[in-house]
Structure formats: structure tokens, C-alpha cells
Amino acid sequence: MPSVLLTDSISVELGAQEPWPADVKLFQQYEVEQILLPDNANCLAVQAFLKMSRLNFTLDMRGNAEHMSPSGRVPFIKAGAFVVAELDPIVAFVANKGVSLTEGLDTTQKADMRAYMSLVSNVLANAELYISWIDQITYDEVTKSRYGSVYPWPINRILTHQKRNQIIRRLRVLGWKQKTLEEVYSEVEHCCSALSERLDNNDFFFGNRPTELDALVFGHLFTLLTTPLPDNRLATIVRSFANLVKLCQIIEKDFFERNNGGSSNGNGEGDYDKLEDLNQVPQEM
Amino acid sequence: MGTVHAKSPEKDENEGAKMDLQALKARVQRVHVDGLGRTKDDIVINTVRDVFTARDFQSVIIKIHEARTRLSKLGCFKDVGVFIDTYNGPDALNEGIEVTFEVREINFVGAKVNTAVGNNEAQFSTGGMLRNIFGRAEELSCEYTHGTKKTTSFYTTFFKPFHNEASTNLTTSIYQQASEAPWSGYRELDRGVLLSLSFNSAPNVQQKLILDGVWRHLTTLSRTTAFAVREQAGHSLKSALRHELHVDKRDDLVFPSDGVAFTLKNELAGLGGDIGFIKNELDMQVNVPLPKDIVLQGALLAGHLLPLRNNKTYVITDRFMLGGPMNVRGFEMAGIGPHSDGCSLGAEMFWAAALHAYVPLPLLSRGGTFSDKFRLHAFINTGNIGEFVLTDNYKQNLQTLLRDMRLSYGAGLAMSLGGFARVELNYCIPLLLQRGDRPNQGLQFGVAANFL
Numbered sequence: 001m002p003s004v005l006l007t008d009s010i011s012v013e014l015g016a017q018e019p020w021p022a023d024v025k026l027f028q029q030y031e032v033e034q035i036l037l038p039d040n041a042n043c044l045a046v047q048a049f050l051k052m053s054r055l056n057f058t059l060d061m062r063g064n065a066e067h068m069s070p071s072g073r074v075p076f077i078k079a080g081a082f083v084v085a086e087l088d089p090i091v092a093f094v095a096n097k098g099v100s101l102t103e104g105l106d107t108t109q110k111a112d113m114r115a116y117m118s119l120v121s122n123v124l125a126n127a128e129l130y131i132s133w134i135d136q137i138t139y140d141e142v143t144k145s146r147y148g149s150v151y152p153w154p155i156n157r158i159l160t161h162q163k164r165n166q167i168i169r170r171l172r173v174l175g176w177k178q179k180t181l182e183e184v185y186s187e188v189e190h191c192c193s194a195l196s197e198r199l200d201n202n203d204f205f206f207g208n209r210p211t212e213l214d215a216l217v218f219g220h221l222f223t224l225l226t227t228p229l230p231d232n233r234l235a236t237i238v239r240s241f242a243n244l245v246k247l248c249q250i251i252e253k254d255f256f257e258r259n260n261g262g263s264s265n266g267n268g269e270g271d272y273d274k275l276e277d278l279n280q281v282p283q284e285m
Numbered sequence: 286m287g288t289v290h291a292k293s294p295e296k297d298e299n300e301g302a303k304m305d306l307q308a309l310k311a312r313v314q315r316v317h318v319d320g321l322g323r324t325k326d327d328i329v330i331n332t333v334r335d336v337f338t339a340r341d342f343q344s345v346i347i348k349i350h351e352a353r354t355r356l357s358k359l360g361c362f363k364d365v366g367v368f369i370d371t372y373n374g375p376d377a378l379n380e381g382i383e384v385t386f387e388v389r390e391i392n393f394v395g396a397k398v399n400t401a402v403g404n405n406e407a408q409f410s411t412g413g414m415l416r417n418i419f420g421r422a423e424e425l426s427c428e429y430t431h432g433t434k435k436t437t438s439f440y441t442t443f444f445k446p447f448h449n450e451a452s453t454n455l456t457t458s459i460y461q462q463a464s465e466a467p468w469s470g471y472r473e474l475d476r477g478v479l480l481s482l483s484f485n486s487a488p489n490v491q492q493k494l495i496l497d498g499v500w501r502h503l504t505t506l507s508r509t510t511a512f513a514v515r516e517q518a519g520h521s522l523k524s525a526l527r528h529e530l531h532v533d534k535r536d537d538l539v540f541p542s543d544g545v546a547f548t549l550k551n552e553l554a555g556l557g558g559d560i561g562f563i564k565n566e567l568d569m570q571v572n573v574p575l576p577k578d579i580v581l582q583g584a585l586l587a588g589h590l591l592p593l594r595n596n597k598t599y600v601i602t603d604r605f606m607l608g609g610p611m612n613v614r615g616f617e618m619a620g621i622g623p624h625s626d627g628c629s630l631g632a633e634m635f636w637a638a639a640l641h642a643y644v645p646l647p648l649l650s651r652g653g654t655f656s657d658k659f660r661l662h663a664f665i666n667t668g669n670i671g672e673f674v675l676t677d678n679y680k681q682n683l684q685t686l687l688r689d690m691r692l693s694y695g696a697g698l699a700m701s702l703g704g705f706a707r708v709e710l711n712y713c714i715p716l717l718l719q720r721g722d723r724p725n726q727g728l729q730f731g732v733a734a735n736f737l
Contacts, residue, residue: 070505
């Protein structure tokens with residue numbers, strides 16, 4: 001969820017004067033053993049956005065990234081003296097440096113983009129939270145051990161429990177706690193079909209250049225496609241929309257593989273499962 | 286009746302009233318303790334048993350007095366009264382005496398409420414206790430504190446005295462404690478379990494063995510908190526074994542005029558959890574009385590932290606901070622040493638020393654309870670903090686420790702607060718300082734129970 005605080009705007013205002021610093025760092029949890037589905041999606045979205053904006057950054061993984069973040073959520077970037085968390089404030093921060101992916105868009109398109117972005121954050125993000133924390137099998141087999149992996153006993157148990165209660169409270173307020181797993185899957189399917197319709201046969205959602213919507217969609221869908229879960233229904237649903245999978249492949253190829261070539265892109269490197277491997281992912285069902 | 290004593294009594298009559306108490310044979314044959322309810326017999330019997338050993342009247346009185354003092358110190362009774370009578374039982378001796386201790390037990394349930402202001406926040410605390418639970422002065426107490434900054438602290442403590450020669454006490458507690466370190470830009474919430482065994486190994490020498498398991502949650506205070514502090518935010522678990530040695534031969538806690546005090550603390554953290562270090566701390570104070578009620582006081586503090594590198598870490602709250610109105614005066618709180626964006630980061634090693642000269646307030650009669658609470662003092666404070674690398678070469682070590690040291694001097698008024706804490710208003714002049722320090726030249730006000 002975007003949370004633009006007053007202090008965010010002030011730091012954004014103040015930071016506007018300076019150019020993009022050379023030593024920007026993006027902080028997130030350990031990718032291999034710790035990070036969870038929802039956090040991974042958000043981190044990947046921000047990485048994609050920064051790479052699309054051709055802004056340099058290095059990826060810094062910390063076990064306590066969540067607690068270091070000023071908003072309590074990952075990812076966050078440290079640019080000079082400024083610490084900015086989550087996609088929307090980061091987009092605003094970058095825009096104040098004169099870098100924007102939406103310059104060519106008119107007002108209607110921008111409003112359209114915002115609407116789709118909030119659709120993605122409302123549906124896909126909540127579905128990821130639901131799968132990770134409420135679905136008992138995923139919670140027991142994946143979430144519990146991964147979330148507690150950086151803490152010693154017994155606080156690993158306590159903190160995981162606390163976090164689960166916090167997520168459950170939030171999803172209850174948003175009306176997601178009451179849903180069944182099937183309802184969640186159908187929400188995801190609806191969301192994907194809406195996105196798929198909007199995308200049609202284009203390379204990107206708006207014209208031939210990516211926007212932050214593409215970054216956000218990539219973050220979520222790529223994570224859903226590549227994260228092994230006890231029940232891979234989510235990946236199956238996403239895979240049934242060929243144009244969305246193609247979008248992920250294009251963004252991965254254009255922005256995440258080229259960095260090895262030493263281009264102007266950031267050198268943030270993660271252990272991404274390549275989408276080419278997708279065909280080897282067991283396709284049950 | 287008054288007229289009888291209106292005239293001074295005859296002199297020889299007065300002499301006749303004097304008796305040699307030591308020559309007067311007396312023997313305690315029976316001791317009653319009235320008013321016992323919950324208190325167990327065995328600790329009372331052990332306390333008064335001594336009076337049977339007396340063989341003359343004077344030692345009987347002395348032993349009874351001692352027994353009475355011990356009884357009231359047990360922690361089971363509100364007050365203790367003594368009645369002495371001749372013993373009239375069937376086996377009565379000529380000099381037989383019967384002693385009755387009339388005790389009133391303390392209430393089983395107690396409660397307290399108080400408010401306090403300090404550390405930039407007002408706090409309200411309330412608590413209750415169950416006393417003398419199992420009849421041997423055990424106490425279970427709970428205290429809950431709520432502060433204006435939404436900090437919540439509580440303590441649940443069980444205290445068990447063993448009533449032996451070494452005054453051994455066992456304390457266990459479960460606690461939650463919230464605190465803020467605005468000088469470093471973080472807030473800390475501790476939740477822990479504590480097990481402490483204290484005993485006196487000699488008069489004025491107290492030792493404590495403490496097992497402490499604490500879950501600590503550090504959060505940044507604001508957006509402007511330095512990144513060096515921000516990256517330490519989060520949860521950590523420390524389990525530590527600590528040994529403390531306290532030697533206190535001073536004649537007063539706040540304004541001693543003579544005597545030495547010495548505290549040595551050694552802590553090994555890393556028995557479990559993710560925090561590991563060995564920490565040694567020393568606190569020493571020497572007081573020398575001079576003529577005209579002047580007291581010269583020298584004090585030395587030092588600390589050393591050795592990180593354990595085997596998968597364990599340590600965070601800012603484990604590090605040493607130096608400077609402050611009751612520490613190295615003339616600097617702001619934790620205002621000496623490494624800083625980042627205005628936040629004090631602390632270091633792994635420090636030392637600080639002080640030389641004070643105290644005089645009573647002039648123009649006030651000496652010995653009054655009012656003037657006893659105040660002193661004028663002049664002081665020189667010095668200290669240094671950093672990640673010093675020490676070797677086997679003492680001369681070189683001394684050079685390392687003295688390089689870039691801080692020094693300040695000043696004078697002011699000090700007041701004793703409740704006999705254990707101290708309030709000071711000083712004019713301070715920092716003389717030696719380093720880049721990054723936050724000096725405080727001019728008037729400085731401080732309150733503390735521990736001071737340099």
C-alpha cells in the first residue's frame with residue numbers, strides 16, 4: 001500500500017535539487033532464504049522501475065531490512081541522505097530528480113495507469129499476503145521457516161506469530177480474511193484478465209515505452225511465476241495469459257539481463273529464475 | 286506526685302541506684318513471640334535463639350536488642366516490641382527471665398502509585414505486592430509504568446531471602462522496559478527474564494551473579510536518525526551471564542567524606558541468541574577528607590567490550606557512550622566520541638576520570654539537615670572513547686589511551702536527592718575536544734544516581 005507521509009513529500013522536495021547520487025542502495029531481505037512472496041514482488045517492482053528509468057543502484061540484502069525501513073515495508077532506497085520506502089514514494093522521489101517514465105502520457109492515460117496500479121496493489125498484493133500468511137499449508141511449509149530464518153529461537157516463533165496477526169488484522173479490514181482460497185484464485189484470475197485485456201498485443205501497457213505500471217505488474221507476475229509454492233495454482237493462472245507472460249519475458253530480457261553487459265543499467269543482481277526455465281516448471285493441473 | 290522529684294534527689298540515694306549490670310546474674314528461660322501469623326517458626330527461632338546464651342543482665346539486654354533488630358530486618362514484621370519479665374514457671378531459676386517479643390506482621394497485600402518526570406517524558410506507575418507469601422519474607426511484586434510517549438514498562442519480581450550469614454538473596458523477574466536514547470536517535474523495547482543471586486562475601490563486599498535473557502527491539506526515533514543507527518534497527522536476543530562485585534566503604538552514598546567504593550562488572554553475552562560479547566566495566570571512587578570540611582574526591586570509570594566473532598553480533602545499545610552532565614561534564618549527553626549525522630554511535634572502549642573538591646555551603650551552620658544536602662564543588666573531568674587497539678606494550682597503550690583525550694573543568698552546586706541520587710547545576714568549560722563532539726559550554730543541569 002502506498003503511504004505518502006508529509007515527511008515523504010518534504011524529503012522529496014528537499015532532495016529535488018541534487019542529481020541522482022552514484023551510491024544509491026536498494027535494501028531488501030535476503031532473497032534466497034528469507035524474503036516472502038509479497039515483499040519479493042514489491043522489491044522486484046522497484047528494481048524494475050529503477051532499471052527502466054536507467055538509474056544506477058546496488059542491491060543490499062539485510063535480514064532486518066523491514067525494520068530499517070522508515071515505513072516498515074520493503075524495499076527502500078537510500079539516496080544520499082534520503083531514505084525513501086515503497087514504489088509510489090520512490091516514483092515521486094525520482095520524478096523530482098527530473099526522471100519520469102510517464103512524460104509522454106496524457107492526463108487520461110495517467111489516470112488509467114493509476115487505476116490499474118491500484119488494481120494490482122489491491123488484488124495481487126492482497127492475494128500474495130493471503131497465500132503466504134492465511135493459507136495454512138503455505139504458512140506452515142514456507143512462510144514460517146523463511147520469516148523466522150534470521151532470528152534465534154525463541155523470538156523467531158514470537159515474531160512470526162506477531163507478523164501473522166498483523167497481516168490477518170489488515171486483511172480482515174480489507175475484507176480478504178473471509179475469502180476462501182478459491183475466491184482468492186478467482187480474484188487473481190479476474191485481475192489478470194483485466195490486465196491482459198488492457199495490454200492486448202502491445203509490448204507495454206502504454207505505447208512502446210514501459211511505465212511504472214509495467215514495473216509493478218512485472219514485479220508481481222514474475223514473482224508469482226517463479227516462486228515455488230506448495231500449491232502453484234497462482235503460477236498456473238498467470239501462465240494462462242500468454243501476453244502477460246510475454247510482458248514479463250520482455251522486461252526481464254530488456255532490463256535485467258542487459259546489466260551483465262555493463263550498460264548504463266544498475267548492477268543490482270539477484271538470483272532470478274530465468275523465465276526461459278518456465279517451461280521446465282512442472283505444469284500440473 | 287510532681288513535688289517528689291521537684292527537689293534534687295539525695296546524692297547517696299542516686300549512688301544506690303547504680304548497679305553493676307554485669308554482676309547481676311540473669312538467664313533467659315523462655316521466649317515468647319506474640320503475633321505470628323503467616324511467618325514460619327524456623328526463621329523466628331533462628332533469629333532469637335541467641336538470647337539464651339546470655340548469662341548476665343547486661344548481655345541479656347544486648348542480646349535482646351540484637352534479636353529485636355534482626356527480627357525487624359527479616360522483612361516480615363511492621364514493628365517489634367519487647368517485654369521482659371521474671372520467669373515464674375515450675376522450673377524457674379532465681380535469676381530466670383522471660384522475654385516476650387510482640388510483633389505485628391506486615392500486610393499481605395501492598396500497593397503503590399507514583400508519578401515521575403525524567404528522560405524527557407512523564408511517567409505514571411502503579412504497582413502491587415504480596416509480602417511474606419510463604420512465611421519466610423518472600424515477596425512478589427508487580428509494577429506497571431505508562432509514559433506520555435506511549436512507553437509501557439512492567440516488572441514482575443519474586444524475591445526470596447535466605448536469612449543466612451551472607452545475606453543471600455535470590456531475585457527472579459520478568460520485565461518489559463521501554464527507553465529512549467535521543468542522543469543516538471533510537472528507541473529500545475526490552476523484554477526479558479532475569480535471575481539474580483546476591484550475597485555478601487565480606488562486610489561491605491557484595492557479589493551478584495546474574496543471568497539475563499533479553500529480547501530487544503530497536504526502532505529509529507525519526508526520519509532524521511542517522512543511517513548508521515537505522516541499519517541496526519530490529520530485533521535481537523541477548524542472553525548473558527554477569528558477575529558484579531560491589532565494595533563500598535564510604536560513609537555516605539551522595540556526599541561521602543571518607544572511604545572508597547569500587548564496582549567491577551563482567552558480562553559474557555552469547556550463551557544463546559544472536560548477540561555475543563565480553564564486557565568489563567570498572568567504577569572506582571576515593572574520598573579524602575581535608576581540613577575545614579573540604580573533601581577531595583577522585584573517580585575513575587572504564588569499560589571494554591570484546592565482540593565474539595562466531596556468528597554473533599552486537600548493536601549500538603551494547604556499546605559505551607561517554608559525556609553528559611553527570612558523566613564527563615561540559616559535554617552533552619553521549620556527546621563524546623564517534624558521531625554520524627548528529628547521532629552518537631558509541632565505541633567499544635572508554636575511560637573517564639574526575640577530580641572533585643567539595644565544600645559545604647558557606648554562611649550556613651554546619652551539621653544542619655539542610656546544609657548537609659548541599660555542597661559546592663569544583664571539578665576537572667577527563668576521558669576518552671574509541672576503538673583503541675591495545676598491545677602488550679604498556680607505554681604504548683597509555684599513549685593510545687591518552688591520545689585525543691577530552692578535558693573539561695568547572696564548578697557548581699550539588700544537592701543530594703533522597704540520599705541516593707544527586708542534582709547538579711554546574712558552569713562547565715570544555716578545554717580539550719575533538720571534531721564531532723557536542724560540547725556544552727556554560728550552565729549544565731543534571732540528575733543521576735550514578736555519577737562520575
